[in-house]
Amino acid sequence: MQRDSLFDMIGVGFGPSNLALAVRLAEEPGAASLAHCFIERQPEFGWHRGMLLDDCRMQISFLKDLVTLRDPKSRFTFINYLFERGRLPDFVNLKSFYPTRVEFHDYLNWVAQAFDDRVHYGETVTGVEAVTAPDSSGQVNSVRVFSRDEAGREWQRVTRALSIGIGGSAQVPEAFAALGPHNVIHTANYLTSIDRVVGAPQSGPRKRIAVIGAGQSAAEVFIDLTRRFPGVDASLVIRSGALKPADDSPFVNEIFSPAFTDVIFAQNKDMRRSLIDRFRDTNYAVVDRALIEQVYEMLYLQSVGGEPRHRLLANTAIETAVRHSNGQLELTLRDRLSGHACAERFDALLLATGYGRATHLGLLDGLAPYLGDALQQGNVGRDYQLATPAHFKPRIYLQGCCEDSHGLSDTLLSVLALRSDEITASLMQGADQARASGPQIEQKNNGVGGGRMASAL
Ligand SMILES: Cc1cc2nc3c(=O)[nH]c(=O)nc-3n(C[C@H](O)[C@H](O)[C@H](O)COP(=O)(O)OP(=O)(O)OC[C@H]3O[C@@H](n4cnc5c(N)ncnc54)[C@H](O)[C@@H]3O)c2cc1C
Known part of the structure; x- marks a missing residue:
């Protein structure tokens, strides 16, 4: 044997x-x-x-x-x-x-x-x-x-x-998973997919791309699209009212010290959850302050130039997502403050929707x-x-x-x-x-x- x-x-x-x-x-x-x-x-x-x-x-x-x-x-x-x-x-x-x-x-x-x-x-x-x-x-x-x-x-x-x-593992919400993978890309695959999606420079009409998410990866790919691809009009779609900075101040940062693991582990289940929730804005749905400033400046400068191509759509909920026969992806976007809804078509969606x-x-x-x-x-x-x-x-x-x-x-x-x-x-x-x-x-x-x-x- x-x-x-x-x-x-x-x-x-x-x-x-x-x-x-x-x-x-x-x-x-x-x-x-x-x-x-x-x-x-x-x-x-x-x-x-x-x-x-x-x-x-x-x-x-x-x-x-x-x-x-x-x-x-x-x-x-x-x-x-x-x-x-x-x-x-x-x-x-x-x-x-x-x-x-x-x-x-x-x-x-x-x-x-x-x-x-x-x-x-x-x-x-x-x-x-x-x-x-x-x-x-x-x-x-x-x-x-x-x-x-x-x-x-x-x-x-x-x-x-x-x-x-x-x-x-890349987390893809059900509404986007149902669209199929073509031109619906999680940021985990951004660099391996984006050139294919955007195509050769100056070939055909400009590409409309929606970046979905309000965290670090969303802001990073949004800035990258606007800098590297002159043929792309990018929209950053976020549910919240603004991109929020990651709290990396020194006292808060102590939660990442190895000794803090003992503090968390010693708590009961409810207290652990409460502590983690209290400090969530150190890691989830937040962006480095310097990057937020880059996004803001980029949007400001294009408004000075009078040709606003890239947008930050804040307070925006995505209600439906459908694929059309020509391959375009249509999102129903609802303004969470006014209640107004509209449909917009995109050539690709970039999902900065986190990891399971x-x-x-x-x-x-x-x-x-x-x-x-x-x-x-x-x-x-x-x-x-x-x-x-x-x-x-x-x-x-x-x-x-x-x-x-x-x-x-x-x-x-x-x-x-x-x-x-x-x-x-x-x-x-x-x-x-x-x-x-x-x-x-x-x-x-x-x-x-x-x-x-x-x-x-
Ligand atoms: C874009 C990005 C930037 C980040 N930047 C930072 C940062 O600046 N600072 C920070 O602290 N954290 C950062 N993180 C968090 C990140 O989780 C950690 O940096 C780190 O990658 C965790 O290491 P890991 O080995 O646990 O997981 P991973 O780095 O994800 O490695 C897991 C490995 O397991 C392999 N694997 C998966 N399934 C299988 C399988 N079934 N069989 C065999 N192999 C498998 C994968 O191929 C992978 O190589 C970042 C995360 C991302 C996505």
């Missing part, structure tokens, strides 16, 4: 969350024997490539990189990245804590390259199932992870622990019979470990989907350095316990190479 090789941990997704974990595991001498790998669906490392606009800046200090708050002496600091790239003195001259996203992406990629031998790129994890003990105890000691590579081949690997770091954080539920559905309602309830410990019944031994760590229990920083970069430390500590403790207990059916894997093609079974 062919035996599965056994990992101590498999990371699903290789974005900043699991990248920070890879760094932490590499820097912890005690974790050297921990067999682990990561599975990432993109063919190479990429951090929100669809929104890597040239001049957009980080919304977080570079000192909140993958490691500095945990260990400023790590070789994976942003400062060491600048040093190795030969740009440290020039960066200092910028007098800024906020690099461009393009530069931060290059930093993340620089770190990721150090872990190429641990990552299976181009594989999408499709499901997970429990591996029960061969005796009749019903105990589950490990889980089997299924993935599919770009050639359509199925893979499976067995592990004692999972770190789920799959980020958010529930994809892990589908991914872990195969474990549902073993987990009770812990998964649906988001019942996680302070160490991000899903609470599981006593007979279910594998540990499942959830990153980026614990905002309800761990606070607003959970979906951001702010706590990555410390969260990876907390997960590593928990992982090592768990691995010691697992090794000390009962016989295992699988043989231990020594590194990334393990896994077998399902077709070979």
Whole structure:
């Protein structure tokens, strides 16, 4: 009988969350024997490539990189990245804590390259199932992870622990999903789709594009459309009365400090929700003040020029959306103050409608019979470990989907350095316990190479 090789941990997704974990595991001498790998669906490392606009800046200090708050002496600091790239003195001259996203992406990629031998790129994890003990105890000691590579081949690997770091999934409200995908684009795919939508410069009539949403991504793509595409007339449609600035003042910013995770976690469910709601305007449906000023100035200057092409439609509710036979998209827009409604046609819609954080539920559905309602309830410990019944031994760590229990920083970069430390500590403790207990059916894997093609079974 062919035996599965056994990992101590498999990371699903290789974005900043699991990248920070890879760094932490590499820097912890005690974790050297921990067999682990990561599975990432993109063919190479990429951090929100669809929104890597040239001049957009980080919304977080570079000192909140993958490691500095945990260990400023790590070789994976942003400062060491600048040093190795030969740009440290020039960066200092910028007098800024906020690099461009393009530069931060290059930093993340620089770190990721150090872990190429641990990552299976181009594989999408499709499901997970429990591996029960061969005796009749019903105990589950490990889980089997299924993935599919770009050639359509199925893979499976067995592990004692999972770190789920799959980020958010583009959220498309039902009314827009019903239009079909053609020229209805979520901002997550902005850069990969916009040239096709706009077409060649000066070819045919001007394109009317509506950007829908009032957050940072909406404002970023709105400005980008107006700057890069002279053949586009852009309308930014927002329900609220104005673009609102993100509150990044210092006392408020303390909610993103790693220590605040303890404060949130210590509260009961209602108080956690209340605290998160109180500080929502740090992260959701808000825009950097400097960007708001750019939008305002752009609109002002075009009114001076007497040729208003781009618009901010505030207090505007979208009541219906239909596709016409010529491909144009018609929106019924109602002014929420006057009550007046009108229909307008657009050549494309850009949806800055945010990200859902529930994809892990589908991914872990195969474990549902073993987990009770812990998964649906988001019942996680302070160490991000899903609470599981006593007979279910594998540990499942959830990153980026614990905002309800761990606070607003959970979906951001702010706590990555410390969260990876907390997960590593928990992982090592768990691995010691697992090794000390009962016989295992699988043989231990020594590194990334393990896994077998399902077709070979
Ligand atoms: C445009 C944009 C700008 C942002 N800027 C900032 C910022 O300045 N500061 C900040 O703190 N936060 C920012 N954020 C928030 C963002 O969530 C974090 O920066 C960060 O990306 C979180 O990392 P992650 O690894 O949890 O998720 P992600 O970065 O989303 O990475 C998840 C990874 O999992 C992979 N994956 C998903 N499903 C599967 C699967 N089934 N199988 C295999 N792989 C899978 C994805 O391909 C992806 O690579 C920004 C978000 C966006 C969209």
